[in-house]
Amino acid sequence: MLLGGLLKFTLIDYPGRVAAVIFTQGCNYRCPFCHNPELVVPDLFHTPLSVEEVFSFLQKRRGQLQGIVVTGGEPTIHADLPEFLGKIKAMGYLVKLDTNGSRPDVVRAIADARLVDYWAMDIKSSLENYCNAAGVAADISLVKASVEVIRNAGVEYEFRTTAVKGIISETDMKGIRALIGAGSKYHVRRGNLKSKMLDAHLADRPDYSDEEWHKIQSCGGTL
Numbered sequence: 261m262l263l264g265g266l267l268k269f270t271l272i273d274y275p276g277r278v279a280a281v282i283f284t285q286g287c288n289y290r291c292p293f294c295h296n297p298e299l300v301v302p303d304l305f306h307t308p309l310s311v312e313e314v315f316s317f318l319q320k321r322r323g324q325l326q327g328i329v330v331t332g333g334e335p336t337i338h339a340d341l342p343e344f345l346g347k348i349k350a351m352g353y354l355v356k357l358d359t360n361g362s363r364p365d366v367v368r369a370i371a372d373a374r375l376v377d378y379w380a381m382d383i384k385s386s387l388e389n390y391c392n393a394a395g396v397a398a399d400i401s402l403v404k405a406s407v408e409v410i411r412n413a414g415v416e417y418e419f420r421t422t423a424v425k426g427i428i429s430e431t432d433m434k435g436i437r438a439l440i441g442a443g444s445k446y447h448v449r450r451g452n453l454k455s456k457m458l459d460a461h462l463a464d465r466p467d468y469s470d471e472e473w474h475k476i477q478s479c480g481g482t483l
């Protein structure tokens with residue numbers, strides 16, 4: 261594993277749990293609104309954390325933290341992710357895994373091995389607009405396959421979208437609803453144009469009007 265960061269305490273990243281967050285380094289997408297370019301663009305990578313030191317921290321926090329969030333970058337690009345999650349589970353932690361869903365084979369293997377207790381998958385946009393939002397020629401069939409695996413994994417899950425004007429429209433939101441199907445927990449969050457983003461030019465774009473945002477936001481919640 262290449263680990264790019266560790267947040268030692270959070271009450272907001274694992275719903276209902278006191279948790280820590282481990283950030284993996286590297287991603288196969290290039291979402292223009294990405295807030296973690298230093299985990300995505302190799303030229304911006306910091307020296308990776310020591311995996312041993314991260315496990316030493318987890319060992320010390322047993323009984324104090326309930327869950328560990330593994331996020332990225334994109335965790336599923338790392339071949340030893342299942343082993344890594346297995347070690348965290350073996351320490352007695354609940355595991356939440358954040359993914360962009362581009363590797364359904366990995367998602368399926370991890371789900372089958374019961375290594376994750378809570379899945380969170382980004383839905384970048386409608387299928388028609390997916391590559392624009394992901395910043396790469398994303399294979400939509402892989403995204404759809406991951407949605408199906410996660411919906412049927414038998415554990416808690418959520419889908420979520422970061423919405424930025426010019427990338428996500430109301431029409432896209434309808435497409436996203438169709439993609440993830442009924443009964444799924446779904447959140448849409450407004451991209452912060454003032455914060456650091458992979459495409460710095462996004463800061464020059466206009467944001468949604470209140471009316472536009474209301475229409476986008478009304479597509480959130482459990483569908």
Ligand code: SF4
Nearest residue numbers: 287289291294333360
């Ligand atoms: S927002 Fe996009 S580019 Fe950034 S880590 Fe997630 S999938 Fe990768």
